Amino acid sequence: DIQMTQSPSSLSASVGDRVTITCRASQSISSYLNWYQQKPGKAPKLLIYATSSLQSGVPSRFSGSGSGTDFTLTISSLQPEDFATYYCQQSFILWTFGQGTKVEIK
């Protein structure tokens, strides 16, 4: 099984900050890495697929990069509506999610 490890598990940031979340796979997953955002009491929402492709309707302040085993999600200028939990997901072999990164208000 492929394990996904996100870091940090949580972070505190201010509106306007640049935020970076890291996701590491236990083996190479090529570019089969997706990112989701989940707000409390809501279903997850797809943000980025295939490492760096922005899902339709997602603001351009979100971006993704990486390949192989190391990936990042970057929010260039954090907005109030971005406070949420973010999950990476590998889709190289079946699907596995990271444990999540909670982005909180500083």
Added chain:
Amino acid sequence: EVQLVESGGGLVQPGGSLRLSCAASGFTFSSYAVNWVRQAPGKGLEWVSYISSGGSTIYYADSVKGRFTISRDNAKNSLYLQMNSLRAEDTAIYYCARGRIRERDFDYWGQGTLVTVSS
């Protein structure tokens, strides 16, 4: 508008059974794979099961293999999850999620249905 609406959750005793449903609308259901994903209270997301558009290809997470059965009825635009031999650790919100084959992602999700396994 794409919609996925889960139902069938509730309280069940350990060892019991439950059948979840997911009603799809706003897209050609028979053209898409669908998945079940669960989230235990206060925890992260766990992929549970996948079924291809025609139903011929099915996968399960090891944690539910042999106990859960995924199925679909394309004529009714519906997805199902039959859950048997339920355990306390199966307690979670269960989401259905549409799968895109080329992108290998889950682009639309339902709002979820809560399953509680407790005596």
